[in-house]
Amino acid sequence: MIFVNQIIQGVLLGGYYALIACGLSFMFGVMGxxxxxxxxxxxxxxxxxxxxxxxxxxxxxxxxxxxxPLMAVIGWAMQRLVLERSxxxxxxxPVLSTFGLSIILDNLLFQGFGADTRSLAPYIGDLSYDSWTxxxxxxxxxxxxxxxxxxxxLLGGIQIFLNRTQTGRAIRATAEDPDTAGLVGVNxxxxxxxxxxxxxxxxxxxxxxxxxRATFEPYAGAAQLIFAFEASVIxxxxxxxxxxxxxxxxxxAQSLGAFINPQGFFIAGHLAFLAILFARLFFxxxxxxxxxxxxxxxxx
Amino acid sequence: xxxxxAVVERWTPESRIAVAAAAVIIAVLxxxxxxxxxxxxxxxxxxxIYVILALTWNALVGFCxxxxxxxxxxxxxxxxxxxxxxxxxxxxYPSLFLGALIVGALSWPLSLLIxxxxxxxxxxxxxxxxxxxxxxxxxxxxxxxxTGTSLIELNAYANDSRRALTYWCALxxxxxxxxxxxxxxxxxxxxxxxxxxDNEEAAESIxxxxxxAKRLVFMLAAFGAALAGALWVATALTFQPKAYFSPLWTxxxxxxxxxxxxxxxxxxxxxxxxxxxxxxxxxxxxxWYLVGLGATALIFALLFPRGIWGWIEDRTSLxxxxxxxxxxxxxxSRNKGQGGG
Numbered sequence: 001m002i003f004v005n006q007i008i009q010g011v012l013l014g015g016y017y018a019l020i021a022c023g024l025s026f027m028f029g030v031m032g033x034x035x036x037x038x039x040x041x042x043x044x045x046x047x048x049x050x051x052x053x054x055x056x057x058x059x060x061x062x063x064x065x066x067x068x069p070l071m072a073v074i075g076w077a078m079q080r081l082v083l084e085r086s087x088x089x090x091x092x093x094p095v096l097s098t099f100g101l102s103i104i105l106d107n108l109l110f111q112g113f114g115a116d117t118r119s120l121a122p123y124i125g126d127l128s129y130d131s132w133t134x135x136x137x138x139x140x141x142x143x144x145x146x147x148x149x150x151x152x153x154l155l156g157g158i159q160i161f162l163n164r165t166q167t168g169r170a171i172r173a174t175a176e177d178p179d180t181a182g183l184v185g186v187n188x189x190x191x192x193x194x195x196x197x198x199x200x201x202x203x204x205x206x207x208x209x210x211x212x213r214a215t216f217e218p219y220a221g222a223a224q225l226i227f228a229f230e231a232s233v234i235x236x237x238x239x240x241x242x243x244x245x246x247x248x249x250x251x252x253a254q255s256l257g258a259f260i261n262p263q264g265f266f267i268a269g270h271l272a273f274l275a276i277l278f279a280r281l282f283f284x285x286x287x288x289x290x291x292x293x294x295x296x297x298x299x300x
Numbered sequence: 301x302x303x304x305x306a307v308v309e310r311w312t313p314e315s316r317i318a319v320a321a322a323a324v325i326i327a328v329l330x331x332x333x334x335x336x337x338x339x340x341x342x343x344x345x346x347x348x349i350y351v352i353l354a355l356t357w358n359a360l361v362g363f364c365x366x367x368x369x370x371x372x373x374x375x376x377x378x379x380x381x382x383x384x385x386x387x388x389x390x391x392x393y394p395s396l397f398l399g400a401l402i403v404g405a406l407s408w409p410l411s412l413l414i415x416x417x418x419x420x421x422x423x424x425x426x427x428x429x430x431x432x433x434x435x436x437x438x439x440x441x442x443x444x445x446x447t448g449t450s451l452i453e454l455n456a457y458a459n460d461s462r463r464a465l466t467y468w469c470a471l472x473x474x475x476x477x478x479x480x481x482x483x484x485x486x487x488x489x490x491x492x493x494x495x496x497x498d499n500e501e502a503a504e505s506i507x508x509x510x511x512x513a514k515r516l517v518f519m520l521a522a523f524g525a526a527l528a529g530a531l532w533v534a535t536a537l538t539f540q541p542k543a544y545f546s547p548l549w550t551x552x553x554x555x556x557x558x559x560x561x562x563x564x565x566x567x568x569x570x571x572x573x574x575x576x577x578x579x580x581x582x583x584x585x586x587x588w589y590l591v592g593l594g595a596t597a598l599i600f601a602l603l604f605p606r607g608i609w610g611w612i613e614d615r616t617s618l619x620x621x622x623x624x625x626x627x628x629x630x631x632x633s634r635n636k637g638q639g640g641g
Contacts, residue, residue, distance in 0.1 A: 034420030036369065085602050091419045092562075095367045096554055097601040099423075103551050103594030111587045222547060226431060229424045263439060270432040274413065277425070281416050 003259070005138045010255030012140065014231075014248030015148030016213060020206040020224055021231035022154055023199035025243045028232065030175045030195040033083055036098040039225030040105040041200065045071050045207025046120065046216050047109060053123040060120045060208055068204040075200025079193045102221060109218035120211035128212060147209050151247070154202055155240050161198075171195055230273040249276070310486075310622050318620035326475050333464035341467050343580075345535050348470035349528045350572040352477055353549070354556035356524025358571075359481050362563030363490070364517040365497030367419075369550050370426025371525045373433045376544035377403045378526025379533035380437050383451055387442055392453040393465060396530040397473075404523030411515045427547065434545035448540035451533050466534045473527050478569075480520070485565060486622075493517055497563075548590075555593050558600045561609030566620050570609050 024038045035041075045067055052063040082101060086094040121128035127146070131139040162168040173181040174191045182188055210216055210224060227250065235246025250269050257268020333341050353375075360366050381399030386392045410429065417425045438445050454462055484490055492513050495503035504510050533539050552575060560571020582589045604611060613619070 028420070032419075034424060036420075036424070082598070082602065089601070089605050092361065092365060092367050093601050093605055095369070095420050095423045096558060097598050099369060099551070099554065100594045100596075100598035100601060104591050104598065107587045107590040107594065111591070222427075226424065226428060230428065233421065233425075263435065267432065267435045270428055270435070273428055274432070277417075278413055281413065 002137055006255045006259045007252055008138060008140065009144070010252030011248050012144035012148055012251070013255060014244070014251030015144065015151045016206075016209055016247070017227050017231040017250050018151040018155065018244040018247030019147060019202075019209055021228040021235075021243045021247055022151070022158070022240070023202040023206065024225075024228045025232035025235070025240065026158060026202070027195065027199040029239070030171055031083070031087065031192055033087060033094045033098075034229070035083075035199075036095060036225060037078075037102040037105060037221075038098075038203065038228055039223065040102040040109075040221030041071070041074070041203050042207040042210055042224050043109065043216055043218065043221045044074075044105060045204040046211035047113060047118070049120055049208055049211055050118050053120060060123050060212060064204060064208055067208070068201050071200040071204035071207075072197045075196040075198075075203075076193050078200070079196035083196065084189070084192070102225070106219050106221055113218060115217060117215040117217045118211070119215040120208065121213075124212055143209075143213055147213065150205065150209070151244065154205060155244055158198070158202075159240055167191075167194060227269075230269065234273060234276050312619060312622070315619050315622045322478075326471070329471055330468070332471070333460075333467055338460070338463060341463050342535065343576075345463075345467045345470045345531070347572065347576045348467075348474040349531050349535070350552070350556060350576055351474050351569055352470075352524050352528045352531075353553050354560065354568040354572040354575070355474075355477055355481055356521040356528075357550075357553035358557040358560075358562065358565075358568040359485070359524075360517055360521035362557055362561075362567075363485060363497060364493050364514060365500075366415075366514065366518065367423045368426040368521070369423045369547060370428070370430035371521065371553060372545050372547060372549040373426065373430030374403055374407065374522045374525035375529035375532070375549050376430070376437065376541065377406070377433055378529030379539050379544050380440075380443070380529075380541075381526070382530040382533055383449060383539055384440075384442065386451060386453040392451065392456070393469060393534075396469060396534055397527065399530050400523055400527035403526035404519055407519045407522035408515070410522075411518045415511065415514050415518060430545055430547070434541055437541055437545070443539070443541060446540065446542055448538060448543075450538045454534065454537060466531065469534065470531045473531060477524055477527075482565065484516075484520070489513060489516070494563075551590075551593060551597070555597050557607075558597050558605075559607055561607030561611075561613075562605060564607065564609040564613060567607050567609035571607065574608075 020039075020042060024035060027038075028034055048067045048070060049060045049063045052058040052066065053060055058066070078101075082097055083094060086097045124143075127143050130142045132142070132145075133139045162172055170181070170186045170191050171194065173184075173186055174188050174195075178188045181191075206224075210220075231246040231250050232243050233246065234249050235242030235244065249272060253272035254265045254269040257264035257266075257271075260268070329344070332344060336344070353371075357368075357371060360368060360371075378400050381402050382392075382396045385395035385399050390398060414422065414425050414429065437443055443449055457465065485493070492503065492508040495506075495508055496510055496513060500510060529544060532544070556571035556575045557568055558571070559574055560569070561567020578593075579589075582592065585592075600607060606614065
């Protein structure tokens with residue numbers, strides 16, 4: 001039963017990974033840019049919520065009302081000032097410029113807040129530790145469950161936005177082929193700015209949950225970036241629901257790894273990432289062949 | 301071809317002088333420990349290691365177009381391999397080079413997997429590899445987790461002879477790698493590598509063996525970073541995994557290559573010297589120094605992606621260590637063009 005509990009906790013942890021990966025995956029899907037400052041920006045959002053809660057007594061969920069628009073504006077500015085210019089320089093430049101940005105952010109946060117670890121948990125009352133007990137071995141944390149619900153809602157919301165709205169369709173068209181989208185009157189520049197704004201708004205939400213579920217410090221961004229990246233690549237880069245599956249796979253792998261060895265948490269996560277990459281390279285075609293064989297068999 | 305038409309040239313009088321000067325400088329540096337103060341010898345050793353890092357990262361990124369954020373994997377593994385080999389009884393200085401060779405060889409199976417990733421995915425994929433390497437090295441009881449260990453076998457040497465030997469190793473490694481990368485970039489393979497950077501599909505369509513060319517540069521860069529890591533542990537003596545597997549090393553490499561001139565051979569050397577000077581002057585400023593490095597890298601990436609040397613190359617005809625060909629119009633050939641290109 002302990003084993004089952006590990007898997008359940010892993011799945012719930014996957015909710016957080018899906019949440020942090022959502023913006024990264026969305027940005028990659030639309031603009032083809034991997035934002036290396038992604039993790040640092042989530043930490044920035046967590047610090048913003050911390051300042052609101054600590055200095056002004058604003059509860060983190062209410063604080064999001066301020067921090068989401070703030071991060072959205074940062075996203076818009078980052079697109080206009082950094083990403084747009086970088087993308088013109090080819091594939092290399094966005095990687096270099098966003099990595100530079102992450103170094104600036106991390107160290108400014110360190111300058112501002114020092115090395116102390118912080119958490120938003122003290123400001124959300126008993127939500128941070130309350131749980132539903134199912135059996136003696138299995139308990140589901142309320143915060144973990146809420147994280148999963150928010151992740152699903154956010155991914156679903158973005159999916160509906162992309163499918164049902166005019167702007168969403170323009171974003172998909174630009175992602176598919178910016179030049180042709182331009183020919184039919186889509187302003188790629190505007191669309192990319194909107195996409196970056198949305199991506200950073202999701203980063204604000206991810207930052208809130210980062211702060212509520214554990215502690216964070218100025219250099220925590222690198223680890224968040226790596227988790228987000230692993231979840232989005234496992235799930236198939238750029239695919240939103242894939243991101244949720246990727247997050248869950250990563251969470252379960254880490255949770256089982258920790259079960260095997262105290263140091264196994266991160267090792268198992270990285271190994272799962274590499275193993276899936278490896279499997280996709282060598283058995284990707286195989287999977288396709290099996291599907292073709294099955295459907296072919298059904299027809300005959 | 302009619303007289304006065306385009307001429308393809310590679311060597312110029314300036315570049316012959318520059319190569320000769322480089323050889324003389326290295327020869328003079330070789331007697332360094334006999335002339336310089338102990339502090340200067342240590343400083344120069346550090347500079348040589350920076351040149352190795354900048355040179356091999358620039359070969360990977362500037363010439364091959366593979367941005368890696370995970371070269372600290374090889375840097376850390378190089379240091380770790382040297383410590384492991386020395387612990388097994390291999391003589392300590394040979395173990396620096398042997399360790400780097402082993403890490404370079406290990407990068408071959410890794411390349412089969414990681415080189416399938418493109419662009420930003422490759423960049424962070426390498427970062428994941430470095431995190432994994434860090435965690436696995438921590439499992440070795442010799443390293444004692446984050447506490448780390450030291451290259452105690454070096455204590456067998458007196459301070460002065462250890463300083464001189466490490467200096468010569470670093471100088472030899474730098475000179476060797478400069479020569480190898482220079483030769484490589486000037487060979488037909490060098491042209492193939494740069495073609496891949498500019499347009500992979502087009503390069504493949506004209507018969508460039510993309511994967512094997514990428515793999516060669518990837519392994520060379522892995523070897524270079526590993527050797528730099530091994531030399532670093534020989535100067536620092538202590539090995540703390542966190543300090544060696546830190547993405548800050550990649551930040552330094554990015555800074556050196558970007559500021560010096562991404563994709564220019566001279567730029568990597570220039571970038572290492574600039575970084576070395578900035579670190580000497582501003583390194584004490586701690587956090588603001590790192591903010592400054594990040595900001596400079598960002599500004600160069602956005603506004604001057606070809607760096608200082610690229611700026612010089614674009615405005616003058618100066619080519620000190622030419623790795624490419626160039627076409628001169630309406631001028632007589634100053635030497636016999638090699639006719640390739």
